[in-house]
Amino acid sequence: MKTSTRIVAALALGFGFSTVQAEQPVLKVCTAENEMPYSNKNGEGFENKLAQYVAEQLGRKLETVSWTDPRYFIRDYLDKGLCDVVMGVDAGDPRLLTTAPYYRSGYVFISREKDGLDLQNWDSPALKQAQRIAFAPGSPAETMLRAIGRYNDMFNYQQELAGFKSKRNQYVKYDNDKLVNEVASGKAEIAILWGPAAARYVKASATPLTMTLIPDNAKRADGEKVGLHYSTSIGVRKDDSALLGQLNKIIKDGQDNIEALLEAEGIPLLDQPETAVSMN
Template sequence: MRGSGRWLGIVMACLLGTAITEGEPRADVPELERRDELRVCADGNNLPFTNEAGEGFENRIAELMADDLGVPLSYVWAPQVMGFVRNTLELRICDVIIGVAAGYGFVQNTTDYYRSVYSLVVPADSDLEVSSLDDAAFEGRHIGVVSETPPYVVLRRAGATIKGYVLQTDTRVRTPAKNAVEDVAKGVTEGAVVWGPIAGYYAARQDPPLKVIPLVDDTTDARLSYRITMGVRQGEPHWKDTINDFIDRRQDDINAILADYDVPLLDRHGQLIHPDSGGSDAE
């Protein structure tokens, strides 16, 4: 993104594992009157969010929504690189993107259905127990972080030795945040700071599993927590209302899916929701 919208481009890239850049939004066109299927715009190789095998948590949320609406589910697969929204949603070949940061200007955002936060991933026996990026314990530590994401500069200021992972990439070729977590498991780095859903998913799948510390007490100027919505075309208020109704009615089911994928969830006050506390606080 350009100018004041750059941080949104960065978080979208981090949430989706790739870089997303669009041109100007296209002019409004009439809203579809009938929707005989749920057509989802998605990346086919972007776990823990989506893949063509249906293994991501956004796949499962899409399945839940299609079942709730009583329509079949179909996908338009495209790598989430430059022009993704323009070449999918705006061409009207699909109707919803399941995961979009609130405020992303090239779509109409629905109600947010989860909130998460960048998290520190460390070995289970690590003595690095911090929940803020300005903690002095980071000084001299070898920490992995995806370049240009919000924690990058702050960790440098804290004195960490940074191992950077490229931000702008095609998920068919590279998976930088996944690689950052795997390098912790291999001992290449002492820890990694990545977007919460990626941290939780890949940390739990290492052998042995890694520890995830959500950075909920951060006192720096880095933007670490985000509200995640679904994205629909501009000028489709009825479709947005339909999805908002689904989110409102099925929030507990959505939270259960997110918990299955070890996603660190925050409530509306920015406090961590513990898995055994139930799902309603995330609304």
């Protein structure tokens, strides 16, 4: 009889343990299925690693929810409750609540070390002399190339980079590793990219490359400022202020760990503006 009692008790404890395991809280993070170096379905991007760190600090199990098209994922995934968190959004994005920034970076000029190009700003002679400049359409790089009169010169080259895909009704992706490799291989003299998007490939290049942060003082032809430095945050749904508070604490307490991860990626980091620091 005592043996039977022990067996029943053991089974009860076992079921209790299984229930605890099954009820372990989950953090659902929206990530791109294939947008390296940020994230992919194999968890190889730096935002995948940051998401894992955040989940661990929250005491939750990480669950990734992948999207393929960046144009609608907040509306179709986050807002519908398919995920709880979005990594890597602009600080202050009006579509969601954003944390205090966890890093700030900027656009960069990329060139081969052996070419010794003096690339300091948009007035640099190397920009006027280059035959080919790689950049992503719709970015501040395009705006500034228009401002300095080099955009039309690059039109045919840009079509080559896109693989002659039609832009109508589809998302056309310009792979960051391909754009960096255009410079490494000598097909282009210069690339102008968002630093965090380029850093991994600049660091891994067999051809030594130089990456120079562009000053944040650029203006369009009409005198309007063109932003080149941006702060990056984590986003949550507008009704989830409790999770926002938890994430802000993780960013504040774990800033050294987060910066170490980003520096290992080779990302050029900038100091946060005073307004962003005060949010912490």
